[in-house]
Amino acid sequence: MPNVSLAKFSEFRDKSFLLVDDLSEFRSAIRQMVEAFGATDIDLCSSGEEAIEKLRRKHYSAILCDYTLGEGKDGQQILEEAKSLEIIDDSQIFIMLTAESTAQLVMGALEFEPDGYLVKPFNKEMLYQRLVRVIHKKEVLNSIYKKINTKDPSSILKICDDYISSWDGSVLPILKIKGKFLLEFKRYQEAEKLYTSLLKSHQLPWIYAGAGKANYFLREFDESLKYFEVIIKENNTNVDAYDWIAKIHRSLDNDEAAQQILIRAADLSPHSVRRQQSLADVSYLIEDIDVATDAYKQACMLGKYSIFRRSKDYLNYAQIQIKKASKDCVGRERVTFAREAVAMLDIMTYLFPEEWNCLFSCNIKRSQAYILLVKKDKAKMICRQTTEIVLKHKLSLSKGDCTQFSDLLVTLGCTREIELLVQKYPDSFSMPKEEDYD
Structure with a gap:
């Protein structure tokens, strides 16, 4: 233990801690360490779901969270969800604990800006x-955040300016806060002016990134690209800069270039569900089916317990498998693709149980997959369930949705279901001609 005075320990006595680890012995070990520092307000939990609930109810000074938590949310997903839901803020400390010392996992976690990480075992x-x-760093800035108890942009920016004019030490941390708020308040011209002024004397990654973001939102895409390329030149593992470069290329309709950038970023840090989603979407758009398939599958696996999961990822992955099975495949290969589609769609029905429009699309694809598996009775049953959903719940279906479902019902000979739909939605569904049936 370092040679510290009792006065030093006093800075822990007013701090509250949340310790998140799925192993009870490690929770106990960390608790003993934190108690030795003088902390008394300590809560423990063993899962991501429990951690989110505790963060909703209580404002902790510090969260020490293991990366790997078994089944359910991992440490990265706790951090990204808590920040997205705004149940933790910049005044709180979040330190990631992990035995996973691989660069990919650590980089994935650092993208969501924890205040640091410790690799197990540590003493x-x-x-x-x-x-x-971290406490000392936070305390310098917390005096500002405590005063920012208003949502009024002008008041918040005035508080920042007052601190800048009276601060004894370096004002860079305060300017960083101000720049963040300028972007948040969509005052992009002021943000651009602030960052370009700072770059005259400080060439720091966060300043280049701020200038790049401000120019992006001002639709100065070429200028924005230059700033992010400087970051990559200095540090070719900065995945956040790669993501922004990809966004710029998408805005310039350079989809192939965006895909190549996202491939590099995903290779560096594959554990970001949103990056895999972006890579999947652009690959699907340019019809690079192999890359799209892998990225959608990764997005589905990573997103299972994430706030950022999308039904679209499951639907598009299944659609790709159904298309593969519908083409020239025969025998075992067709069965493999169709079963892959069904398996992913079954997961989707579990994750999105009452999103009726999603279930409508899901069930159409499930029926198509079962037809390919020569299980028409199963396909019919699903179509009848889908008809009940359409009749019971007010869905916003496009003409294409209605036509696709009608064609499927015709293929399966579901005359009664078509009649019911036509009765309730005569403008959307119509009775097929007799020769349309098999």
């Missing part, structure tokens, strides 16, 4: 030094 001294460093 009391290592934890103490990390916490003290």
